[in-house]
Amino acid sequence: MRSLDEAAAHIKARRLAPARALCRGVLGRHPGHPRACHLMAVIDLFECAPVAATAWLEKAIAADPTHAGYHCDHGAALASAGRHEDAVTAFQRALALQPKLAFVQFALADSLRALGRERDAMDALILGLEANPVAADAWRKLGEVCIALQR
Numbered sequence: 001m002r003s004l005d006e007a008a009a010h011i012k013a014r015r016l017a018p019a020r021a022l023c024r025g026v027l028g029r030h031p032g033h034p035r036a037c038h039l040m041a042v043i044d045l046f047e048c049a050p051v052a053a054t055a056w057l058e059k060a061i062a063a064d065p066t067h068a069g070y071h072c073d074h075g076a077a078l079a080s081a082g083r084h085e086d087a088v089t090a091f092q093r094a095l096a097l098q099p100k101l102a103f104v105q106f107a108l109a110d111s112l113r114a115l116g117r118e119r120d121a122m123d124a125l126i127l128g129l130e131a132n133p134v135a136a137d138a139w140r141k142l143g144e145v146c147i148a149l150q151r
Helices: 002-012 016-029 034-046 050-063 068-080 084-097 102-114 118-131 136-148
Strands: none
Touching (some): 034 050, 050 068, 084 102
């Protein structure tokens, strides 16, 4: 849908108001359109509104539960809202759909660490680093986890 491609370009350029207007137009014609809901969530995340983003992502997932990106962004919104248990579940759903997404493993590790689950975080970081061995920040986080686990 061309309107959503334009909205995505506006988001990339951080022109959020026109992006929101385009998405609202699509949603007015096609309520619950998954990509439009997803883009509305991305806008809300840029505006530091993770609770609103979570609601949009739940609509996107209801319309298309097979899209790993929706689950990943849902996890990010949940983590931003401090809901790390729910974020872990969302990240795991994304990984069940696309197991090789290193950045999802890294995000999962962050939520696991927030929950005090250092060993599980280490496992997620290792899996992520197997897929993307040049992720310097992940190596740093792995070092921090090893220190926390006294390894």
